[in-house]
Every structure is written in C-alpha cells, then in structure tokens.
Amino acid sequence: MTTPDITLYTVGTPNGVKISIVLEELGIPYKAREISFKDEEQKQPWFLKINPNGRIPAITDHSRGDFHVFESGAIMIYLCEHYDPEGKLLPKDSDLRSQVIQWIMFQMGGLGPMQGQAGHFNRYAPEKIPYAIKRYTDETKRLYSVLNGALEGKEYLVGNKYTLADAISFPWVRVHFLSGVSSIDEFPNLKAWVARISARPAVQKGLNVPTPDKFQEFLDNPEKLDEFVKNAQNSFKWKSTDEK
Numbered sequence: 001m002t003t004p005d006i007t008l009y010t011v012g013t014p015n016g017v018k019i020s021i022v023l024e025e026l027g028i029p030y031k032a033r034e035i036s037f038k039d040e041e042q043k044q045p046w047f048l049k050i051n052p053n054g055r056i057p058a059i060t061d062h063s064r065g066d067f068h069v070f071e072s073g074a075i076m077i078y079l080c081e082h083y084d085p086e087g088k089l090l091p092k093d094s095d096l097r098s099q100v101i102q103w104i105m106f107q108m109g110g111l112g113p114m115q116g117q118a119g120h121f122n123r124y125a126p127e128k129i130p131y132a133i134k135r136y137t138d139e140t141k142r143l144y145s146v147l148n149g150a151l152e153g154k155e156y157l158v159g160n161k162y163t164l165a166d167a168i169s170f171p172w173v174r175v176h177f178l179s180g181v182s183s184i185d186e187f188p189n190l191k192a193w194v195a196r197i198s199a200r201p202a203v204q205k206g207l208n209v210p211t212p213d214k215f216q217e218f219l220d221n222p223e224k225l226d227e228f229v230k231n232a233q234n235s236f237k238w239k240s241t242d243e244k
C-alpha cells in the first residue's frame with residue numbers, strides 16, 4: 001500500500017463531512033483545504049481542474065501522481081480501494097460489497113438530491129412553492145422510511161457492521177431538520193442508527209472538518225437555525241441547480 005498523502009477540498013456540509021469521516025475512520029493522513037463558497041472558489045479554473053463539476057468534496061492523492069477524484073461516493077470507494085486493505089468499510093466479499101454499493105447509489109441518486117431539494121425549497125428558495133416543498137419533503141421521508149425498514153432488527157445496513165453504506169447516508173439524515181423534516185421520531189430504527197453512528201470517535205472528528213460542526217447546536221437550539229439560514233442566503237449565491 002502506498003503511503004497516503006491526500007488533500008481534501010471541503011466545506012462542513014453533509015457531502016463534505018462524508019469524506020473527512022471516512023479518512024478519519026481509516027486513519028488516513030490528510031490535509032483539509034477549506035473552499036470558500038462566498039468567494040465562489042469552487043468555480044475557479046484551478047479548482048475545475050480538480051473537479052470539473054465545480055463542487056465540494058474533491059480530493060487530490062499526491063502519493064499517486066496527484067490523482068484527482070470528485071463525487072463523494074466515488075471518493076469514498078477510491079479511498080477504500082487504495083487504503084482499506086482489510087475491507088473495513090468496503091467489504092472484500094463480492095455480495096457484501098455489492099450491497100454496500102447499492103446503498104451508496106441509493107444515497108447518491110436518491111437521498112442526497114431529494115433531501116437537497118427539500119432543503120432548498122423549504123429554506124432557501126426566494127419564493128415559497130407549496131408543490132415543490134411537498135414533493136421533495138414527502139420523497140425525503142419516503143427514503144427515510146426505506147432506511148428505517150432496512151434497519152429493522154439491525155444495527156447497520158450491511159453485514160452487521162459499520163460500512164460505507166452507513167457512512168454515506170448518516171451525514172444527511174443527521175441534518176434532517178435543515179431540510180424541513182423537523183423530526184425523525186416516526187423512524188425509530190433510523191433515529192437509533194444516527195445516535196449510534198454519532199457516538200463513533202472517528203465520526204466526531206470528521207464532523208469537525210474543516211471547521212467546528214455547527215449542526216449539533218441547531219439540534220439543541222432550533223431557534224439558532226433561522227439566523228444561520230439567513231446568513232447562508234446572504235453569503236452564497238444559491239442557484240436553482242444546487243443540491244445543497
């Protein structure tokens with residue numbers, strides 16, 4: 001195994017912390033480079049060479065000839081393929097591996113985009129569009145119910161252990177309240193799973209990259225959320241295509 005030397009381009013959003021959590025879980029040394037949304041750094045030519053899609057997260061693996069990887073699900077798989085020889089987060093067994101990849105696709109193609117749109121229409125859209133709010137909030141809850149069902153009688157989604165299947169959806173479900181789903185009490189398996197994953201030391205470390213986590217505070221003091229959303233609206237030029 002090559003000695004890892006990785007730069008993570010990130011912001012403390014659910015997609016960004018997916019990667020710092022995996023890096024911490026695998027004990028991979030890395031440098032976090034915070035990207036300024038306010039200055040639209042993610043759209044600058046130097047960054048587009050790393051991620052042509054102009055979004056975080058992305059990584060550069062200096063130990064492998066400055067190889068760049070974008071799209072959070074692809075980054076998680078890349079890190080495991082190169083730096084998880086024991087298959088801790090991405091099992092070696094082909095059936096278990098397939099199951100983990102299925103949940104990765106579920107998050108990347110379903111939960112992320114749908115919850116992102118729910119958040120946008122509930123919180124950030126310049127006009128309130130009831131149809132869009134209902135459509136994306138209902139779909140987010142439906143996807144939560146899929147996860148809740150899959151967790152019935154189980155602690156983790158695949159193979160009775162924590163894997164990328166859990167790591168990829170956890171940061172999104174954790175901030176359900178940002179997206180207009182005020183509570184996940186109706187999904188008890190999911191709620192217990194969030195608490196279980198939150199208690200992992202590597203997860204706590206990863207959640208605080210590149211800046212101290214602010215979302216736990218909103219869970220404890222929901223009134224502070226409105227102020228945060230107002231600041232985010234002012235400091236970021238939200239576009240209709242943003243996932244988040």
Ligand SMILES: N[C@@H](CCC(=O)N[C@@H](CS)C(=O)NCC(=O)O)C(=O)O
Pocket residue numbers: 013014015016037042054055056057070071072073108112242243244
């Ligand atoms: N599918 C992408 C989504 C990435 C994404 O939407 N990133 C957001 C932050 S969570 C972003 O960079 N937004 C800024 C922009 O679009 O300019 C992934 O999973 O990596």
